[in-house]
Amino acid sequence: MGNRKKIKKMRILAIETSCDETAIALVEFEKNGTPVRVLKNLISSQIPIHQKYGGVVPEVAARTHVMEIVTLLDEAFGSKLKAQGSKLPFDAIAVTRGPGLATALRVGLETGRTLAYALNKPIVGINHLEGHIASAWLNTENRRAWQFPLLALIVSGGHTELVLMKDFCQYKIVGQTRDDAAGEAFDKSAKLMGLPYPGGPQIAKLADGGDAKVFELPRPMMKHDSFDFSFSGLKTAVRQTLERHQNISKKQKQDFTASLQQAIVDVLIEKTLRAAKRFKVKGVLVVGGVSANRELRRQLGERIVRELKDVAFLPSDLAYITDNAAMIATAGFWRLQKGEKHDWKKMDVDPEWNLE
Ligand code: KG4
Numbered sequence: 193m194g195n196r197k198k199i200k201k202m203r204i205l206a207i208e209t210s211c212d213e214t215a216i217a218l219v220e221f222e223k224n225g226t227p228v229r230v231l232k233n234l235i236s237s238q239i240p241i242h243q244k245y246g247g248v249v250p251e252v253a254a255r256t257h258v259m260e261i262v263t264l265l266d267e268a269f270g271s272k273l274k275a276q277g278s279k280l281p282f283d284a285i286a287v288t289r290g291p292g293l294a295t296a297l298r299v300g301l302e303t304g305r306t307l308a309y310a311l312n313k314p315i316v317g318i319n320h321l322e323g324h325i326a327s328a329w330l331n332t333e334n335r336r337a338w339q340f341p342l343l344a345l346i347v348s349g350g351h352t353e354l355v356l357m358k359d360f361c362q363y364k365i366v367g368q369t370r371d372d373a374a375g376e377a378f379d380k381s382a383k384l385m386g387l388p389y390p391g392g393p394q395i396a397k398l399a400d401g402g403d404a405k406v407f408e409l410p411r412p413m414m415k416h417d418s419f420d421f422s423f424s425g426l427k428t429a430v431r432q433t434l435e436r437h438q439n440i441s442k443k444q445k446q447d448f449t450a451s452l453q454q455a456i457v458d459v460l461i462e463k464t465l466r467a468a469k470r471f472k473v474k475g476v477l478v479v480g481g482v483s484a485n486r487e488l489r490r491q492l493g494e495r496i497v498r499e500l501k502d503v504a505f506l507p508s509d510l511a512y513i514t515d516n517a518a519m520i521a522t523a524g525f526w527r528l529q530k531g532e533k534h535d536w537k538k539m540d541v542d543p544e545w546n547l548e
Pocket residue numbers: 211347348349350351374375376378379390391392393396480481482483484485486513514515
């Protein structure tokens with residue numbers, strides 16, 4: 193990166209409020225873009241609040257962010273934030289500007305803008321998906337020479353995308369879901385089964401004791417030429433199978449969730465491997481909430497080792513997989529190093545922000 197030499201050490205305060213986690217982080221970086229130290233990483237999850245509605249309610253999320261964000265800032269910095277000028281514990285601010293829930297994003301953005309104004313610090317608005325990609329750089333096991341081009345499989349509650357990364361901050365979406373995201377396939381199926389929100393971890397837990405070969409479920413678009421995904425048909429198949437098995441036993445539940453998980457994992461892996469070969473990448477990242485899925489990580493890792501010579505498997509650390517602000521700080525560092533800086537007066541949320 194161009195201006196790399198100018199920066200020795202930089203501490204970034206990051207804010208993330210795009211969905212149902214209020215998060216604040218303070219991360220220190222050195223020259224080469226590798227996060228040196230995560231000094232603070234506070235996350236206040238709203239999952240218990242949204243559980244009673246069976247999903248995230250935007251208005252409730254925004255109100256909860258408002259309640260939580262200053263408390264988290266106080267917890268992270270206390271009186272240090274009230275100090276002036278050079279005594280401040282950070283050099284710049286990174287804040288998620290989109291995509292996500294508009295009212296939820298606004299809470300984080302306004303907090304960031306207010307701090308940038310009051311403390312006279314540079315601020316950058318970050319794409320939440322770039323943040324997820326950057327989370328792979330927080331995995332100490334990935335600390336080797338990062339070589340481009342890379343392929344990132346982003347699998348979260350709202351997104352399923354295959355992104356070709358030619359360099360820091362340079363993205364091309366080569367495949368994406370045409371309907372539901374992988375996380376939605378987990379969450380909606382879990383809801384049909386009467387499991388609490390969010391469904392992904394619940395399904396993974398049940399699937400642990402199950403046999404993935406018992407129930408036959410479709411692998412939508414798996415053999416399709418494009419790198420796009422489609423998961424809504426799977427949801428329909430889940431509904432139909434459940435209708436046929438009214439009094440489902442515990443064992444059947446385990447087998448069913450294992451079969452469902454495998455159907456999702458198969459499609460994700462097949463497309464990722466094919467894209468990795470096609471674009472001759474040097475490494476494959478898997479990031480976003482669904483990448484917490486142990487089977488996805490294990491099987492994807494094994495197949496990359498087996499089928500793709502000299503391609504590194506670069507998952508993000510379990511600690512930074514679901515929404516957090518340390519990943520936003522990392523993407524913020526890349527942007528600031530490129531000389532990007534936004535005018536707090538003109539910053540606005542972008543709920544539909546595309547990564548490209
Ligand atoms: O990235 P994330 O925390 O939030 C969004 O940006 O959407 O992802 C949340 C998603 C949810 O759909 C949740 O069910 C899923 O990640 N998830 C999992 C697992 N843990 C979280 N899906 C499958 N297996 C898991 N172990």
